[in-house]
Amino acid sequence: MPEGALSHILAGLSLEQIPKGCMFLFQGPSGSGKTVMTDNLLAEHLVKGLNAVKLTVTRSLENIRESLRQLGCRGSEQLFIIDGYSWLTGEGVSESKYSLSGLSNLSDISIMVSKLLSVVGENSLFIFDHVSTLLSYNEENQVVKLLQTLAARLREAHDWAFIIFESDIHNQSFYNTVRFLMDCVIDFRIEEIDGSLYRSVRIHRARFPYSDTRWHPMEIMANGKIVIQPAIMTMDKDMFPTLRKRVEDET
Amino acid sequence: MRHRLDKLTIFHAAMAILLIPAYWLGQENLDFITLFSYAVFFAIPGVAALSAAMSLKESGMTWRSRYFRIWLYFSLGTLAWFAAEVIWVSYAVFLDIEIPYPSLADIFYMVGNLSFMIGLGVYYYSFANPFLQTKHLKRAFPALLAVGVILTYFCLSLSPLLVEESAFKEVVDSFYILTDSAMIIFAILSFIIFKGQERIGAVYSILGPGVILWAVGDLLFTQSDLLGTYYNGALLELLYLFGYLMISLAFLMHRSDF
Numbered sequence: 001m002p003e004g005a006l007s008h009i010l011a012g013l014s015l016e017q018i019p020k021g022c023m024f025l026f027q028g029p030s031g032s033g034k035t036v037m038t039d040n041l042l043a044e045h046l047v048k049g050l051n052a053v054k055l056t057v058t059r060s061l062e063n064i065r066e067s068l069r070q071l072g073c074r075g076s077e078q079l080f081i082i083d084g085y086s087w088l089t090g091e092g093v094s095e096s097k098y099s100l101s102g103l104s105n106l107s108d109i110s111i112m113v114s115k116l117l118s119v120v121g122e123n124s125l126f127i128f129d130h131v132s133t134l135l136s137y138n139e140e141n142q143v144v145k146l147l148q149t150l151a152a153r154l155r156e157a158h159d160w161a162f163i164i165f166e167s168d169i170h171n172q173s174f175y176n177t178v179r180f181l182m183d184c185v186i187d188f189r190i191e192e193i194d195g196s197l198y199r200s201v202r203i204h205r206a207r208f209p210y211s212d213t214r215w216h217p218m219e220i221m222a223n224g225k226i227v228i229q230p231a232i233m234t235m236d237k238d239m240f241p242t243l244r245k246r247v248e249d250e251t
Numbered sequence: 252m253r254h255r256l257d258k259l260t261i262f263h264a265a266m267a268i269l270l271i272p273a274y275w276l277g278q279e280n281l282d283f284i285t286l287f288s289y290a291v292f293f294a295i296p297g298v299a300a301l302s303a304a305m306s307l308k309e310s311g312m313t314w315r316s317r318y319f320r321i322w323l324y325f326s327l328g329t330l331a332w333f334a335a336e337v338i339w340v341s342y343a344v345f346l347d348i349e350i351p352y353p354s355l356a357d358i359f360y361m362v363g364n365l366s367f368m369i370g371l372g373v374y375y376y377s378f379a380n381p382f383l384q385t386k387h388l389k390r391a392f393p394a395l396l397a398v399g400v401i402l403t404y405f406c407l408s409l410s411p412l413l414v415e416e417s418a419f420k421e422v423v424d425s426f427y428i429l430t431d432s433a434m435i436i437f438a439i440l441s442f443i444i445f446k447g448q449e450r451i452g453a454v455y456s457i458l459g460p461g462v463i464l465w466a467v468g469d470l471l472f473t474q475s476d477l478l479g480t481y482y483n484g485a486l487l488e489l490l491y492l493f494g495y496l497m498i499s500l501a502f503l504m505h506r507s508d509f
Contacts, residue, residue, distance in 0.1 A: 098509075107448040111318075113377050115509045118311030123499040142382060149381045156317060 001206045005040040008228040009186070009203050009212050015041065019208065020122065021155035024178060026164045028188025033199045033218055033226065034164045035059070036067075037188070038127045040226045043071035045080055051120035055113065057084035057103060057133040060064065061095055080116045082109070084133075103137040113150055126154055129222040130164035131178070140174045151181050157197045183207045190192060201228060256507045263500040266295070267493055274489050284484030289343065292336045293491060299495045300329040302502035309506060310380040323374050325502070328367030332495075335359035349483060352476055353423050363422070364469075371437040371462065378451070379444040391443045395436065402432050405470060412477040424473050431466035438462040450508040454501050463498025464490045 005016055019166045026034040045052050048070070060083055068076065074145060086094035086103050098112050117126065128150070134143050147163070160236070165178070167187075178187050185204040190197055199218040214231035222225065252316050270291065277284030302324040310322040335356045342351035406428060442459030445451045468490030475481040 084352070100447050105448045107378055107382055107445055108450045109314070109507050111451055114316075114318045114377070115310065117318035118313065121311065122315070142384075143382045151379075153317065156315060158315065164490060184264070 005037060005044065005226045005228065006186075009201060011215055012018065014126075015045070015160055016123070016200055018160065019183075020158040020160065022183040022208075023151055023154060023161045023163065023181065025163060025182040025185045026188060027167045027175075027185065027204070029167055029190055031197070032188035032190040032233075033201070033220055034188050035219050037201070037226055038162050038164065039067045039071060039224060040116045041066075042079070042125060042127060043068050043073040045125045046073045046076070049078065050123055051080070052076045052125040052127065053080045053113065053116045053120055054129065055082040055083065055084065055109070056129050057088070057100075058129055060085055060089070069225055071225060078120075080120065080134070082116070085221055086107075086216055103134055106134075106138060106142055108144060110205060111151050114153050117153055117159060118158075120220050122158040124157070124159045126150075126159055126161040128161070128163045130166065132164075132166040132169060135170060140171065144174070144177050147178060179205075188218075202231075256503060258343070259502060260504050263496045264471040267496050270489060270492055274335070274486055276278060278486065281482070281484065285343075287480075288484040289340045295492050295499075296329070296333040296336045297494045299499040299502070300326070302331040302506075303500040306502050306506040317373065317377055321370055321396055324366050324373065326371030328363045328365075328370055329498070331359045331363035335363060335408060345481060350476070350481060357379055357423055359425055361430075364427065364434075368430045368437070371434055371441070374436045375412060375441045379441045383440075383444055385396075387440075387444050391440055394439050394443070398435055398439065398494050402428075405474070409477055416477070424477070427469055427473055431469045433464050434462050434466045438466075449454045451505075452506065457504065458498050458501035461501055463494075464497065465494025468494060474501065494500060 002026040009018065010018065021220070026037060028034055033169075042052055045113040053112055054064065064081065065076055066230045078096065081096050083094045083096040084103055086096075086099055088103075091130075098116065100108060102110075103185045113126070117124070131143065131147070134146070163178075165180070167175075184206040187202050189202075191200075192198075199217045199220070200215045202215045203213050207211075212231055216231050219227045219229070273287060274284065277287055301320065302350075307319075307322040307326040310316070311318045334507055335358075337496065338356040338359060341357065342348045342354060348354070409424075409428075413424060415422070422458070438459040442455045445455040464476055468487055471487045471490065472481060475487065481487075
């Protein structure tokens, strides 16, 4: 079994074997497992004693920490969270030193991320969960400029980044521009088959050669751990229950 | 952190307010204002250098990071200015040279100007320029036009005096005019783009005017030196001192907010 949540679709490679400064885009509909996947990657990274920066606009700090605890990651000193969520709830006060008081403050976000990337150093992980919310508060071209700036900083800092956004809710030109900035675009899919939801994941395109563009069934276990199965050629509704059973047996 | 910053704001504001009557009343007692000028130009630039160094310490300390490089430029700039002020005071106190210009101090002033200007420029290109919009340019245009007109008039009025100076002094003066002008332009553009952004907007509402005051003070020093009207303790020094205090406060705000 390859190490790392994404390794099945990255030809068995772990994140550390991917060139530094790579930017991944996770795109897919709501509930398809994008955020859970980043939690898995974050936990794997933190457990190794490496640093990470997470910019969240969709979940509370407590929710993130709880997910990480369930995934077996206790300490969170190496994790720096830029909290863009608390102000949405109207709480006003955040536990995080790096809290935003509005999502239209793109310069503030850019400076905070730059500072934290500088503080955490090389081989760190940056997760942006997720871009789509920013578009409710800013013009598309401004968000693209922020992403361009962040991409430059991340490459400069030699860190890996995972950027999440929802599919099918923005303009095609926005998707095209953002995809162009990324080194690897990963598609997430969720389908209902006979009253059950089934998730799958694949590489849409990548700038590195070792990628698998076939769909891989993906299971989320009770503790939030993700298991990606070897690729299947076609989506067969009879295949999923068998796969789910196999995953459950293995874990 | 915020509580401590409030105290520091009060400290900086109190210093600025106390300087006004001291300089104003001191004009009637030149011995007092000269000594007072030496003392404050020893202390206040030191405070600015310390504030920059504190921010540098928290910026990751890796050359690969642009954020670190920005704070390195700011720290080097303010430290060089501090060193220049100390050397200036030392010339006056130990060598009895009242206005040591140009002198060894100018090497440090020039390093300071260059370093601080690069810091402001890199900050602008890293964090402000990506979000530059047409509306910002429209807002900045009147201010930049006014600065352009004033600087052109300033240079034209000084040019007859400059040609009478030695070639070396001409180069030094021109260097100051150029770097001061660049600092003013970066400060105005950044201030207009960051306006409305909660954290960096607040920082630049102090840093922008602070840099402008400092640079205008420097330009006026060049002018009064050429006219032969400068003396230690002159009122224009208040512009430098307010500039140093505002730069110091803005750096502390930046450190606290980011």
